[in-house]
Amino acid sequence: IATGTYLQLSYQYSYSEQNSDRATYNVPSATYGIDSWDYTINESDRDTLQSTNSYYYNYDQTIQLQFRKNATDQSYNFTVGLSILPQHSKMNYTGMGLKDTLLERTVFNWTPTIQFRYRVTRQEQINIRYNGRSSQPSMQQLLPITDDSNPLRITSGNPGLKPTFNNNLSLGYQKYNPVTMGSFNVNTSISNTLRQIQNREYQLTNGGKRTLPENIDGFWANWNANASIMYNYTFPDDRYSIMSNTSGNYSHQQGYAAKVNQDAVLRTTQRTGASESLSAEYRDDYLTIS
Secondary structure, rough: EEEEEEEEEEEEEEEEEEEEEEEEEOOOOHOOOOOOOOHHHHHHEEEEOOEEEEEEEEEEEEEEEEEEEEEOOOEEEEEEEEEEEEEHHHHEEEEOOOEEEEEEEEEEEEEEEEEEEEEEEEEEEEEEEEEHHHHHHHHHHHOEEEEOOOOEEEOOOOOOOOOEEEEEEEEEEEEEOOOOEHHHHHHHEEEEEOOOOEEEEEEEEOOOOOEEEEOOOOOOOEEEEEEEEEEEOOOOOOOOEEEEEEEEEEEEEEEEEEEEEEEEEEEEEEEEEEEEEEEEEEEEOOOEEE
């Protein structure tokens, strides 16, 4: 649209089908322990109430708009984009007292992207990137139906589930010395998930459990960060070089933890890790030692 300025629009469409069939059979007691019983020829023993069948039809579209600006002196480039992903889904559900129940849903996921690269010098640059993505609960998770085929392990859908959203931000710095052939790189990233969906268990009076998917609230409920530093140096006698790689990570995750004879409780798990790798190398025309 102008010198060094670009605007791009793209469109993609896809269609898919998926079938999920879970069959439950009432095996006659007289056949217990007999290997000859075959469900494929004993369809009359199928429990039509406890068996479930879900057939999905998915119509997916991707609309992407991207704007890019490149500096005329090549000192920087900047990109901002937005992808919109309309999805129309249909599910034909049979089971739990329902027969050929057609459910339809139309959702709009979206993915923003921002990227900036700045060249300090010809051998030194800074990169910044952000991207996000929304995700919808599955239709099975939203289905307001209770599956009690196993009275000690009951599962239910949750029509009140909200969509999740993932943020990811990364920063990178690179510098290269062509004289010593040395390099220095720093990379960091941080990401989090909003309204993450996890299964929560509730204690039943018969000693069993009821499982229900629920959102976990909080901007910093589930997040992680990573950082790494890499340094490479070649000595004036270029047969010798050293390389160091230092990295660290941290994660903070909240989830529901099961407890004996009690409802599940919210538990926080924190993990921290660090590593260092140092190596040296000798290289000439005939031998390499590292």
